[in-house]
Amino acid sequence: MNAGRTPTLAAEPGIPVGQRNMTTPELYALRKDEAWPYLEAIDRFDPHLEAVQPEWLRRERLRALGAFGDQGFPDRKNEAWRYLDLRPLIARPMLPAPAAPVDVAAVQAALSGFERTGTGPLLVIVDGRFCQGLSSVEVPAGIWFGSMARAIVERPEFVRGAFDAVAHTLGQASLKAPAGKAPPGFKTPWSPFDALNWSYFSDGFLLQVGAGIDFDSPIEIIHVVSAAADCSVHTRSLVALEPGSRATLLESHIGAGRYWRNDAVTLTLADNAALDRAVLVEEGAEAVHFDRSEVFLGPQARLASFALLLGGRTVRHEAAIDIAGPGARCQFDGAFVVSGRDETNIVTTIDHRARDGETREFVKGVAAGRGHGAFQGRILVREGAQKVDARQTSRNLLLGRQAVIDTKPELEIYADDVKCSHGATVGDLDEAALFYLRARGIPAAEARRMLIEAFMRDAVERVASAPLREHLLRRLEHRLAALEG
Amino acid sequence: MLEIHNLHARLADGREILKGIDLAVGAGEVHAMMGPNGSGKSTLASVLAGREGYEVTEGSVTYQGRDLLEMPADERAREGVFLAFQYPVELPGVNNMYFLRAALNAQRRHRGEPELDAGQFLRLVRSKLKLLDIGEDLMQRAVNVGFSGGEKKRNEIFQMAMLEPRLAILDETDSGLDIDALRLVATGVNGLRAPDRAILMITHYQRLLDYVEPDHVHVLQGGRIVESGDKSLAADLERRGYGTVEAV
Numbered sequence: 001m002n003a004g005r006t007p008t009l010a011a012e013p014g015i016p017v018g019q020r021n022m023t024t025p026e027l028y029a030l031r032k033d034e035a036w037p038y039l040e041a042i043d044r045f046d047p048h049l050e051a052v053q054p055e056w057l058r059r060e061r062l063r064a065l066g067a068f069g070d071q072g073f074p075d076r077k078n079e080a081w082r083y084l085d086l087r088p089l090i091a092r093p094m095l096p097a098p099a100a101p102v103d104v105a106a107v108q109a110a111l112s113g114f115e116r117t118g119t120g121p122l123l124v125i126v127d128g129r130f131c132q133g134l135s136s137v138e139v140p141a142g143i144w145f146g147s148m149a150r151a152i153v154e155r156p157e158f159v160r161g162a163f164d165a166v167a168h169t170l171g172q173a174s175l176k177a178p179a180g181k182a183p184p185g186f187k188t189p190w191s192p193f194d195a196l197n198w199s200y201f202s203d204g205f206l207l208q209v210g211a212g213i214d215f216d217s218p219i220e221i222i223h224v225v226s227a228a229a230d231c232s233v234h235t236r237s238l239v240a241l242e243p244g245s246r247a248t249l250l251e252s253h254i255g256a257g258r259y260w261r262n263d264a265v266t267l268t269l270a271d272n273a274a275l276d277r278a279v280l281v282e283e284g285a286e287a288v289h290f291d292r293s294e295v296f297l298g299p300q301a302r303l304a305s306f307a308l309l310l311g312g313r314t315v316r317h318e319a320a321i322d323i324a325g326p327g328a329r330c331q332f333d334g335a336f337v338v339s340g341r342d343e344t345n346i347v348t349t350i351d352h353r354a355r356d357g358e359t360r361e362f363v364k365g366v367a368a369g370r371g372h373g374a375f376q377g378r379i380l381v382r383e384g385a386q387k388v389d390a391r392q393t394s395r396n397l398l399l400g401r402q403a404v405i406d407t408k409p410e411l412e413i414y415a416d417d418v419k420c421s422h423g424a425t426v427g428d429l430d431e432a433a434l435f436y437l438r439a440r441g442i443p444a445a446e447a448r449r450m451l452i453e454a455f456m457r458d459a460v461e462r463v464a465s466a467p468l469r470e471h472l473l474r475r476l477e478h479r480l481a482a483l484e485g
Numbered sequence: 486m487l488e489i490h491n492l493h494a495r496l497a498d499g500r501e502i503l504k505g506i507d508l509a510v511g512a513g514e515v516h517a518m519m520g521p522n523g524s525g526k527s528t529l530a531s532v533l534a535g536r537e538g539y540e541v542t543e544g545s546v547t548y549q550g551r552d553l554l555e556m557p558a559d560e561r562a563r564e565g566v567f568l569a570f571q572y573p574v575e576l577p578g579v580n581n582m583y584f585l586r587a588a589l590n591a592q593r594r595h596r597g598e599p600e601l602d603a604g605q606f607l608r609l610v611r612s613k614l615k616l617l618d619i620g621e622d623l624m625q626r627a628v629n630v631g632f633s634g635g636e637k638k639r640n641e642i643f644q645m646a647m648l649e650p651r652l653a654i655l656d657e658t659d660s661g662l663d664i665d666a667l668r669l670v671a672t673g674v675n676g677l678r679a680p681d682r683a684i685l686m687i688t689h690y691q692r693l694l695d696y697v698e699p700d701h702v703h704v705l706q707g708g709r710i711v712e713s714g715d716k717s718l719a720a721d722l723e724r725r726g727y728g729t730v731e732a733v
Contacts, residue, residue: 439534441592
């Protein structure tokens with residue numbers, strides 16, 4: 001398929017050690033066809049990065065690009081991707097956007113209908129790059145908050161250490177899982193789009209909260225896409241909460257038109273740290289959105305995460321949560337609304353590696369039109385992780401004959417003294433409730449909307465931070481007002 | 486106000502429940518519809534309110550000169566028909582205030598009146614709450630969720646007071662109430678008696694009628710009205726039971 005291409009080996013990005021003696025045709029044979037446009041794009045993208053990136057990062061990018069080239073796009077035989085149709089994305093590559101001047105006025109206009117939660121710190125990322133003019137990143141002493149590009153220049157050792165620690169932790173995992181899983185001491189292989197993100201991330205943010213600092217007001221990150229159509233945007237961010245610290249974070253993703261966003265965030269919560277996090281996705285109608293979080297919870301750490309997925313043609317919110325410290329608590333909630341031909345997936349792996357951990361996972365979905373929503377929730381309780389208490393719930397409303405919901409709980413338990421449960425429901429609106437509203441004079445369409453909103457509120461109301469909760473409820477209301485019956 | 490002629494209705498499974506009801510309810514009147522379990526009382530209430538799952542096979546219902554059966558349930562309500570539910574439905578996540586305001590404003594829009602703003606609405610709510618001794622905290626909760634049986638029934642009458650219907654149908658509103666709750670409900674209903682309003686009370690027992698005096702009493706049995714009279718009929722029935730009605 002790739003015969004006729006004659007790039008030199010030197011131009012070939014990310015060649016793993018074992019392949020360095022191969023001939024060019026042999027190398028090409030290993031790369032997936034659909035990955036090629038992305039492999040070749042590095043030549044145009046690289047010069048921009050070279051100015052700001054240290055050598056270790058450059059090497060890591062090339063290594064990652066090789067890993068992406070080897071894997072290509074996952075197909076539906078890949079269990080973690082079986083509910084998403086990636087063929088349109090394969091058919092029409094969306095290559096990383098080179099840096100371009102930002103039209104601040106246009107972005108401001110795009111943000112005008114989008115209220116803020118308050119007056120706390122704000123970091124705006126436009127087309128994958130920090131936008132100084134729209135941000136206000138002042139924070140008290142003991143907190144570092146700023147763009148990833150700046151962090152790489154100003155704090156290279158911290159950034160490198162934080163990402164290394166992640167890989168290291170993964171490698172140390174004392175796996176007592178069935179055969180076929182990675183043995184101890186091996187780094188977890190890159191998933192394809194995580195690898196692509198490593199290759200191409202243009203910026204992101206770093207939030208580091210010092211030990212014992214309790215920062216109350218929500219810290220907001222807004223990711224906006226305003227660039228020309230058919231490009232991809234990749235950001236990589238890092239949230240590090242040191243022992244006993246506490247923070248509240250809102251990450252919003254908005255945009256218009258057709259683009260592909262592929263973001264990654266690593267969150268590490270040290271002993272007794274607590275993070276309230278909300279992710280809001282309101283992408284453009286033709287947009288593809290992937291965001292992937294890697295989370296590490298230390299002893300007694302507490303994470304409360306909520307994802308509200310309201311817009312985008314293809315949306316995938318993924319989290320891999322490593323509960324490494326004893327007594328850590330993880331609340332992972334989500335809610336999605338799909339209509340038209342939208343597809344939305346929530347895919348989580350919550351890995352209890354320590355004892356006395358707690359997981360509460362609560363996901364609600366509404367599918368209308370020909371929308372397709374899916375939830376895949378895997379909870380793993382490893383040998384020795386005694387007294388873990390994990391509950392998973394998935395509740396869904398199916399509003400049209402052509403709408404589809406898939407819900408797939410997976411509990412894998414290798415410890416004998418644990419409490420684990422899961423439950424899933426898919427149903428239509430309650431006829432008795434609908435009649436009750438109509439019997440009070442409320443027109444049928446409004447009654448339906450009230451019940452759908454009530455169904456979804458139930459999930460949003462689990463958000464503890466009042467400003468965050470109210471903001472999300474307003475966004476939800478806005479989305480449901482436009483929902484077709 | 487309401488004229489029912491030879492009304493026949495059956496369930497989706499084909500069972501005929503109403504077998505020729507004739508009833509005329511005038512403005513300002515209070516009618517009591519009594520009868521044993523299974524006589525068709527609640528079916529009559531459901532058919533009048535427009536609940537789905539019933540098929541009218543014969544007869545007509547005219548409300549204020551219009552064909553009631555032609556109207557969808559929500560339009561009937563906006564036209565002033567109110568059903569106090571035998572089993573009020575719980576609506577998790579729907580705030581009571583929000584619900585009531587949506588209902589009231591739907592009706593006001595229908596009548597071409599301006600919608601009430603939050604302040605006007607709150608003042609109206611407070612004045613009516615006193616009437617039924619309902620705490621304001623109940624208004625901030627989800628509709629009927631976690632309400633006691635008595636609270637649910639009082640909430641129905643409170644909604645009725647808020648919506649000020651022309652025709653109120655009370656379906657077994659007295660069932661499951663203790664004597665204090667019954668008195669409160671009765672006070673609420675009596676407060677709503679008006680020359681331009683008709684009330685149809687559906688009940689199994691005479692109890693409620695001790696507190697809300699009907700102008701007319703009907704006995705429904707086997708899907709037909711088998712006897713009609715004034716309020717003394719209710720007392721009669723209490724003495725002799727429903728078993729003897731058909732023989733009369």
